[in-house]
Amino acid sequence: MVPNPAPTALWPAPYAGGAVDATVHVPGSKSVTNRALVLAALASEPGWLRRPLRSRDTLLMAGALRAMGVGIEETVSSSSSVAGGTGEAWRVLPAGLGGPATVDVGNAGTVMRFLPPVAALADGPIRFDGDPRSYERPLNGVIDALRVLGARIDDDGRGSLPLTVHGGGALDGGPVEIDASSSSQFVSALLLSGPRFNQGVEVRHTGSSLPSLPHIRMTVDMLRAVGAQVDSPESGGEPNVWRVTPGALLGRDLTVEPDLSNAQPFLAAALVTGGKVLIPDWPARTTQPGDRLREIFTEMGGSCELTDYGLEFTGSGAVHGIDVDLGDVGELTPGVAAVAALADSPSTLRGVAHLRLHETDRLAALTKEINELGGDVTETADGLHIRPRPLHAGVFHTYEDHRMATAGAIIGLAVEGVRIENVATTAKTLPDFPDLWTGMLGA
Known part of the structure; x- marks a missing residue:
């Protein structure tokens, strides 16, 4: 039997004092x-x-x-x-x-x-x-x-x-x-x-x-x-x-290819800090939904280059809102919502009503947690509307949902004092996430 990771003490999400510049080897899909x-x-x-x-x-x-x-x-x-x-x-x-x-x-x-x-x-x-x-x-x-x-x-x-x-x-x-x-x-x-x-x-x-x-x-x-x-x-x-x-x-x-959806928080780190992250072995052709991050995060203010070595993603220093249908790539919603909460204009995420039946009700959870940090998120029939507001320190609850934990970590890069409840839940699909995250920041 494989136990569910036990809740741990609140994890202080690392704050990025400057632009990220890292190579991150993402585990398999x-x-x-x-x-x-x-x-x-x-x-x-x-x-x-x-x-x-x-x-x-x-x-x-x-x-x-x-x-x-x-x-x-x-x-x-x-x-x-x-x-x-x-x-x-x-x-x-x-x-x-x-x-x-x-x-x-x-x-x-x-x-x-x-x-x-x-x-x-x-x-x-x-x-x-x-x-x-x-x-x-x-x-x-x-x-x-x-x-x-x-x-x-x-x-x-x-x-x-x-x-x-x-x-x-x-x-x-x-x-x-x-x-x-x-x-x-x-x-x-x-x-x-x-x-x-x-x-x-x-x-x-x-x-x-x-x-x-x-x-x-x-x-x-x-x-x-x-x-x-x-x-x-x-x-x-x-x-x-x-x-x-x-x-x-x-x-x-x-x-097995690297898990492109699990690459999301690392690419988001480049976007929100105006830095650069390289993900080795990003496949040139794949059916993984995470490949769409290249398009989504480019529209939100970054740029990317796919080379023989992997994907190099670079943030421009600005993060823009987005109006996007995520119906085919619903698992990316928590990470996109976290970036959208830090953007310079509103975002609408559509086509993801089914996320209410995932590891937790992800739409309700994202709304509650971002708003408790000072955000302005409302649920729609099939998604979220996010109006960026200055965010503040606080606890980001995860509901034993690995993608909630990584979403909180993204926000913590730009907002000092965010603490993640039960970051160990990331072991569901992304083992050693805290070490990967702090390693990316050079800690």
Whole structure:
């Protein structure tokens, strides 16, 4: 079991007395690592993950797969100086999935949503449980879809955790309709295991807007990379419909990209201090939503250059407000809101109503915490309106949400006396954040 980081004493967010000038090695992508673990576990042969992220969410995923019988061997290079296990390699040894087993999902959306379809392929009951907040996060899209596809699930009618999947060793699969407007992970969950279903799977989204489409594109690209046949809207298929053909998945040797969303606070540091930050190994082509930071933060006053070495981002000394739809990249909202609170003009962040169902209600949390530091933020139906005001010292609460903690740290660069509650919650996806942050500042 991987415990949730315990709340610690209030962390004094470092104040930047001048322009930042640093190179920051960002650990691997959580989204890529956890998808790769699932696909490797379902493959017909062993595979490797190199430079995976080693954080609470990924350790929960690895632990869950081990509980169902998958072998995951870890090696560590003592020469690595990069946080988050960049010198690591994980060898994944697929095996017959089985139970009984208990899976701790923590508060990881990828674990609680991606693994019930895997459990339906196991031979025996798999129980899923997690942190108290995980009980409040939507899971009905996956549960209802799996039942249509032939799975037996006990959830006492809640449509949420805790639950037990009674795996029968196989699943019929076939067509299914779901409303994924509350989480794109509902779609990804079914696609990832789809090649192992007897009839494959056809997922049809029937709701209104579908958030975080780049994450579905990431799922599709990674499936194709291990040999799966996938029809998707982006490849000329029917809108809002994804089809996965049944077939064996190949083991592969994958090097995990840096987590571009976790690069956000470091790029923001360059923007708000008028400094420069280099993120090595930024990919020239990626499906990670964080790649859009290049566009967003450039519009807010910075400039960037993508070289063979990585991404160099430079602040101009001015921070401008922005009117932006973040529906596809909702996870960037806390960091964008923090920068917007320090801008020279108002901002409107739109398309992110679904953030009310994330690790915490991020829209309410951002509004409360920025306003308690003297800000002027109001919630809208689908986002935030931020009018910059002079901010002052105070406590920035995190609600056990890693992106709230990094948002508070961004504000602390420009506002002396900000203290972050439970900065250890960043271990969910960004291990050693406090050390990375102070290292960036030369402390």
